[in-house]
Amino acid sequence: MMKRMKIGVLAFFSAGLMLTSCNNAALEEKVADLEQRVAELESNNPASASKTASLTKQISQPENNAPQGDAPAFEFEESSYDFGSITEGDVVEHVFKFTNTGEAPLVIQSASASCGCTVPSYPREPVAPGESGEIQVKFNSANKPGVQNKTVSITANTNPTITRLTIKSNVMPKGEQAAGPVRK
Known part of the structure; x- marks a missing residue:
């Protein structure tokens, strides 16, 4: 007890x-x-x-969402992205591209982030077998100094039902110079 x-x-x-x-x-x-x-x-x-x-x-893997038979499948070009060093307050974004390599239409039920500072957007309509789609992830670095690691969980009719993408960055406090990839 x-x-x-x-x-x-x-x-x-x-x-x-x-x-x-x-x-x-x-x-x-x-x-x-x-x-x-x-x-x-x-x-x-x-x-x-x-x-x-x-x-x-x-x-x-909820029973109602678990695909049976010829299931759709995600194949991402990359499952992780590093923004490098950015300046506190920057809003950066990255697009994760995927292809449905399964044999049935892929339906994304939801995409949620580990933090409110990270916002994913995803296709609302089914992605046919062989077709491609995109998950856009925006990260707002306001009040987030230091190394940041965020996760986006995608729930879909795939097996497994949850797929995770990650982003990371080193957020430099305002006034310090950031060195890294060009921000959009």
Whole structure:
């Protein structure tokens, strides 16, 4: 009973830290550390570990969204992009290009970012087999000095149902010179 309370408390604080992680990369590291601790606590109890594995599988691949038969498939030209050094306050964007290499139309249900400072946009209509599409990701570096790593999770009728893209940058405080790729 006490172990379950500890896991619940850690999960609660982990969720709280995730909500505030926009403001500090160090908090993101703390969230990862807490998640690891929760996993360690759960691994001490085989019954709890199997329940967690079962729940994780259900969450990451919901039965209603899991494709059957000839499924669509993402093939991205790249799954990660580094903006290099940018100046605090810059709004930068990158387009992730993909092709549906599956045998059925690809339907994206949602695209969400790990932080409100990152905004993805995606095609709302199905992408036919062999056709291409784009996921545009904008990052607003206002009040985000330091190294930033952000994740965009795409939920689609693919297998697995969730695909992740990442962006990163080194945000230089205003007044310092940034060196990196040309910003749009």
